[in-house]
Amino acid sequence: MANMSNPLLAVRGVETFYGRNQALFGIDIDIHQGEIVTMIGANGAGKSTLMMAICGVNRAVRGSVTFDGKAIHEMPTHEIIRLGISQSPEGRRIFPRMTVYENLQMGAVNSDPKYFAEDLARIYALFPILEKRHVQRAGTLSGGEQQMLAIGRALMARPKLLLLDEPSLGLAPLVAKQIFDTLRELNKTEGLTVFLVEQNAYHALRLASRGYVMVNGRITLSGTGAELLNHPEVGAAYLGGGSH
Amino acid sequence: MSLHDQTSPSLLPMIKRSVIATIIAFFLFLPTLGLKTTASGGVDGLFLTYRWLLLGIGCGFIFVIRMAYELFWAPKDGDQKPAKTQSALAKTLGSAKIAKSVGPLLLAFAIVFPFLPFSDRYILDLGILIITYVMLGWGLQIVVGLAGLLDLGYVAFYAVGAYSYALLSIHFGFGFWMCLPLAGLLAATWGIVLGFPVLRLRGDYLAIVTLAFGEIIRVILLNWRGFTGGSNGLSSIPRPSFFGLPFNQEPGGFAATFGLEYSSMQRIVFLYFLILALAVFTFFVTARLRRLPIGRAWEALREDEIACRSLGINTVNTKLSAFAIGAMFGGFAGSFFAAKQAFVSPESFNFMESATILAIVVLGGMSSQLGVVFSAIAMVGGVELLRQLQFLKVIFGNDFDPSQLRLLLFGLAMVLMMLWRPRGLVSTRMPTVFLKDKKTVSAAMISQGRG
Numbered sequence: 001m002a003n004m005s006n007p008l009l010a011v012r013g014v015e016t017f018y019g020r021n022q023a024l025f026g027i028d029i030d031i032h033q034g035e036i037v038t039m040i041g042a043n044g045a046g047k048s049t050l051m052m053a054i055c056g057v058n059r060a061v062r063g064s065v066t067f068d069g070k071a072i073h074e075m076p077t078h079e080i081i082r083l084g085i086s087q088s089p090e091g092r093r094i095f096p097r098m099t100v101y102e103n104l105q106m107g108a109v110n111s112d113p114k115y116f117a118e119d120l121a122r123i124y125a126l127f128p129i130l131e132k133r134h135v136q137r138a139g140t141l142s143g144g145e146q147q148m149l150a151i152g153r154a155l156m157a158r159p160k161l162l163l164l165d166e167p168s169l170g171l172a173p174l175v176a177k178q179i180f181d182t183l184r185e186l187n188k189t190e191g192l193t194v195f196l197v198e199q200n201a202y203h204a205l206r207l208a209s210r211g212y213v214m215v216n217g218r219i220t221l222s223g224t225g226a227e228l229l230n231h232p233e234v235g236a237a238y239l240g241g242g243s244h
Numbered sequence: 245m246s247l248h249d250q251t252s253p254s255l256l257p258m259i260k261r262s263v264i265a266t267i268i269a270f271f272l273f274l275p276t277l278g279l280k281t282t283a284s285g286g287v288d289g290l291f292l293t294y295r296w297l298l299l300g301i302g303c304g305f306i307f308v309i310r311m312a313y314e315l316f317w318a319p320k321d322g323d324q325k326p327a328k329t330q331s332a333l334a335k336t337l338g339s340a341k342i343a344k345s346v347g348p349l350l351l352a353f354a355i356v357f358p359f360l361p362f363s364d365r366y367i368l369d370l371g372i373l374i375i376t377y378v379m380l381g382w383g384l385q386i387v388v389g390l391a392g393l394l395d396l397g398y399v400a401f402y403a404v405g406a407y408s409y410a411l412l413s414i415h416f417g418f419g420f421w422m423c424l425p426l427a428g429l430l431a432a433t434w435g436i437v438l439g440f441p442v443l444r445l446r447g448d449y450l451a452i453v454t455l456a457f458g459e460i461i462r463v464i465l466l467n468w469r470g471f472t473g474g475s476n477g478l479s480s481i482p483r484p485s486f487f488g489l490p491f492n493q494e495p496g497g498f499a500a501t502f503g504l505e506y507s508s509m510q511r512i513v514f515l516y517f518l519i520l521a522l523a524v525f526t527f528f529v530t531a532r533l534r535r536l537p538i539g540r541a542w543e544a545l546r547e548d549e550i551a552c553r554s555l556g557i558n559t560v561n562t563k564l565s566a567f568a569i570g571a572m573f574g575g576f577a578g579s580f581f582a583a584k585q586a587f588v589s590p591e592s593f594n595f596m597e598s599a600t601i602l603a604i605v606v607l608g609g610m611s612s613q614l615g616v617v618f619s620a621i622a623m624v625g626g627v628e629l630l631r632q633l634q635f636l637k638v639i640f641g642n643d644f645d646p647s648q649l650r651l652l653l654f655g656l657a658m659v660l661m662m663l664w665r666p667r668g669l670v671s672t673r674m675p676t677v678f679l680k681d682k683k684t685v686s687a688a689m690i691s692q693g694r695g
Contacts, residue, residue, distance in 0.1 A: 057553065081555065081556030088554075089551060095544050096548075098540075106541075106552075106557075109537055109540075110557075153555070154554075154555075
């Protein structure tokens with residue numbers, strides 16, 4: 001079981017600004033080894049902003065972010081990533097004119113080359129379609145395939161923590177489900193820690209062991225996935241009264 | 245359906261379109277061809293002379309071209325579009341295979357080129373010029389084609405390289421081979437100096453700043469008289485020697501040492517091989533860099549900077565290294581230029597040079613090294629060809645200078661490119677890494693991608 005006393009990622013009182021506008025108000029989050037944690041919230045609630053604050057893209061003005069015992073909120077982005085946080089950014093952001101294989105190689109840019117073949121085989125086993133398309137230009141893939149590529153690329157870095165920003169964005173429900181299933185599988189077999197930011201609350205909460213709800217830059221609710229799924233506020237605001 | 249049915253009803257609109265084109269051309273040509281100002285010797289100033297004949301010739305020319313286009317080249321309704329794409333795809337795939345052997349063939353030709361019977365001094369000089377531009381094109385391609393940073397001031401690094409060699413050899417008596425790495429280093433340093441302030445800029449804004457940078461360097465060279473000689477430039481720059489043997493008639497010279505008869509061609513041939521060696525060096529280094537992680541990081545940076553950062557790529561270093569390495573090759577080429585000319589002045593480093601080099605890269609297809617070779621031949625050779633068109637004086641009068649049509653050639657090349665090869669002459673991009681078998685990604689598939 002996860003070590004509850006010492007979280008892998010600890011976000012404490014993080015506040016960020018866009019110019020003068022405050023986007024996050026004192027966010028506290030814990031992510032423990034081996035957990036899938038999800039953060040749900042409406043458009044513009046600040047979910048992606050938090051993701052960026054963790055990665056040091058849009059820095060926390062106040063508060064701290066600790067990863068694996070190290071304070072990371074003042075490090076440059078590329079050093080944070082090298083500590084073992086991998087991110088699949090919002091909107092997938094694959095390299096469209098590079099091949100699938102090259103995209104995956106870019107994911108492994110900071111890792112030891114001796115694991116490359118092994119990792120590649122692992123990604124191809126997870127997403128067989130990527131192997132079939134490995135010489136194809138990534139921009140010609142379908143949305144679902146691109147999302148798989150983005151996740152595969154992030155996994156190539158052998159992350160201790162995988163950050164996923166809206167992996168189901170713009171995907172057919174069936175494809176989204178396939179991606180969530182893969183994440184569950186990865187978590188179960190490899191103990192991968194995942195922090196998932198989603199608008200697709202139903203699937204995200206069913207997948208997650210714990211979840212947070214963010215409204216206007218503040219955490220309003222937190223609990224286990226099942227608790228949040230059954231919570232009346234969550235049901236009314238994010239689940240639309242039924243499963244998707 | 246017979247041919248007659250297809251063409252005759254559309255002949256009238258064809259003529260109509262041609263007439264419209266001619267009318268537009270008339271208004272465009274009216275000030276450029278139709279009017280000419282001549283300065284009179286007296287106080288009256290300028291006289292306006294009308295050149296109706298020239299205007300008529302120009303408009304007639306446009307009408308004929310447009311009619312020919314309508315009749316022979318314009319897409320007709322009956323054309324099978326998908327089939328055409330198919331064949332284009334097959335053709336590009338085929339040509340990629342040919343491309344593999346074109347490179348070595350070109351190199352072999354370049355090596356035997358000085359010994360071919362028609363290679364006189366003029367032809368060799370042209371060869372040197374073309375290869376210099378090929379080298380510059382490969383250097384700029386790192387910045388523009390791979391890293392996607394539009395640099396309009398590349399000539400600045402060429403100038404830095406040239407003045408480095410000139411100043412170091414004049415003041416310190418350094419030889420060419422000593423100056424070459426120093427010039428490269430200095431240019432690379434300037435690349436980083438330019439790189440730092442523009443780290444956050446992309447696209448148009450970056451282009452404007454680099455354009456300004458190119459001009460700043462030129463203006464400094466022009467005005468820092470004590471150091472650079474101002475507009476007079478620096479002359480009597482020592483020429484490179486053959487491993488210490490100068491190309492002269494002295495007993496210790498190249499010809500005397502090897503028991504050859506002295507000829508000024510020996511020096512030209514030497515310079516030719518020197519720039520060829522530098523260009524080949526540039527080729528191998530850039531080709532290798534593409535396959536290294538840094539090369540792929542440049543490409544990834546061009547594709548998506550945010551994604552790069554989220555993968556842990558240090559985008560600052562990646563951008564600066566692209567600027568520095570691109571600038572370094574510009575410096576090498578500049579150093580050679582100074583050695584060849586034995587004279588440098590700011591005039592050689594104006595914006596036109598930057599534009600030419602950029603045009604070579606764009607025309608060549610942004611990321612194709614072979615494409616740069618072809619487009620350098622087309623651009624530089626084309627300008628030289630214009631100079632040969634002296635017979636046009638018969639038509640346009642004696643004061644007509646065909647080499648002034650240089651810019652027209654640029655425009656024409658770009659328009660034709662947009663029409664026929666919108667992704668550049670060689671638009672296939674070889675993936676830099678392969679898993680099992682090599683496959684190229686054809687132009688047709690590139691165009692589907694974003695960007």
